[in-house]
Amino acid sequence: MMFNILISDPLSEEGIQPLRNAENMNIVIDTELTPEELAVKITDFDALLVRSQTQVTRELISKASNLKIIGRAGVGVDNIDLDAATEHGIIVVNAPNGNTNSAAEHTMAMIMSLSRKIPQAFNSLKNKRWDRKKYVGVELKNKTLGIIGLGRIGAEVAYRAKGQRMNITAYDPFLTEEKADKMGIGYGTVEDVLQVADFITIHTPLLKETRHLLNEDAFKLMKDGVQIVNCARGGIIDEEALYHAITSKKVAGAALDVFEEEPFMDNKLLELPEVIATPHLGASTIEAQEMVAIDVCHDVISLLTGETVKNP
């Protein structure tokens, strides 16, 4: 019996080798499908493999009459309608570990770029200006980094920021005093973290509880001159509120890898000189892409061939 597998977002070629090596797998890679084309094509497939771009909606799932498994090569499953998948008996697996390191490294790169205005200074130099006064930064040493969401990535960021001699204070509903002590970090409520931090970095999933977690009221609680980093998900920050917090000088800078709408060609936050940004590159390393694809392919093979899976 042949299994048909559709890969609708770009995945690492090395990462999908396990699928290519497995028996009875017919792999189709088509990363240019419109939602309408995908809704027609999906009926032929037993498995669908995606990253964050393909929106696996209830409507798409309702057309997927043969689909048994959706594999998400990455952590966040907010692009997949989990309720609809469950109702149709489709298993969703993700790859939660493979990109932790890359996302933490990207977050540190963003914090350091933000604190020393490296992208802005580089742009200015490219425009043939030698401006040393305009790009004075701040040290990270002895500053407080507030981490909201101390899971895999948040914890890796904490360890790295300690290496920069930052003080860390975190909020996570599952963070205990014992764990915080063991990590050598402070902890408190989300309000405590917002009030004391010089830099705030978010590492929660996008859930209904975390949508617009950083909103107008949250910005009011923060220190004047706070700097914000989001390498988790667009939508956790209310972009309109962030825009006002920056233009009113409450927030001194923001580093954003993720946005409420992706992909975009235009976002008014990017018009602000205080904002630096990357186009959702947190997990975009050769290593992470290979690992997440390998993990998810192993789960797809196991499931289709009747074995148990690691990350349902």
Ligand code: NAD
């Ligand atoms: P994780 O599940 O290990 O950690 C998430 C943490 O958030 C958990 O500890 C959870 O308890 C906590 N949390 C949940 N609700 C919260 C709330 N209301 N307030 C505070 N904390 C809350 O996930 P992870 O691997 O650390 O990834 C975190 C998120 O980062 C993912 O969901 C994904 O959306 C995003 N991500 C982005 C990129 C990127 O390319 N930019 C890469 C990887 C992951």
Ligand code: MLT
């Ligand atoms: C994730 O949730 O793993 C990230 O968004 C990375 C990605 O798949 O691009």
